Amino acid sequence: MQLADRRTTKYVTGVMKVIRLRGHATNAEIVLALREEFPTVSATTIHRVTQRLYEDGEIGRAPKASDGSCRYDINTEPHDHFVCGLCDLVKDIAIPHACRSIIQCNVGDCSVSGPLAVSGTCGNCKKAWIS
Ligand SMILES: [Zn+2]
Ligand SMILES: [Zn+2]
CATH class of the missing domain: 1.10.10.10 (Winged helix-like DNA-binding domain superfamily/Winged helix DNA-binding domain)
Structure with a gap:
């Protein structure tokens, strides 16, 4: 070194x-x-x-x-993510191949390749909303 x-x-x-x-x-x-x-x-x-x-x-x-x-x-393999739109938390998810095919049908002549990111509200933020 x-x-x-x-x-x-x-x-x-x-x-x-x-x-x-x-x-x-x-x-x-x-x-x-x-x-x-x-x-x-x-x-x-x-x-x-x-x-x-x-x-x-x-x-x-x-x-x-x-x-x-x-x-x-920390995960260097290509993988999908969930992203919370409120607190910006990310977590690894695995979107099944069948879902990719459905998404593919909706993007016309563009092609779905590589990792996908889904946005939403995480459990913590949901709890904060309710209380
Ligand atoms: Zn959140
Ligand atoms: Zn990740």
Whole structure:
């Protein structure tokens, strides 16, 4: 390992820990979580770390957050997501092939390929609405 890399190694470990724990996380969420352990870590450093982990195939990408920022995914296989329109929570789902065929019928000459994202209201937000 290069000497210059030693400083970032602890951040790489930290970033992986946060993403593994949450499943999905944006750079902003990762910075916030890591500042408990590394109060001086900069957003730029974390941005560089996640970018590199993504390029190395260590982490994947989930649908973007509602503010347009990248959201990283511990699951590097292509997969579908549910996204809460209120709190921006994402979770992995598996949309059956039969549903894809139905969606395909509705998009005309466009073709449905790659992961799908479904939006809605998560359980927590539903509870908050009721109470
Ligand atoms: Zn929600
Ligand atoms: Zn995911």
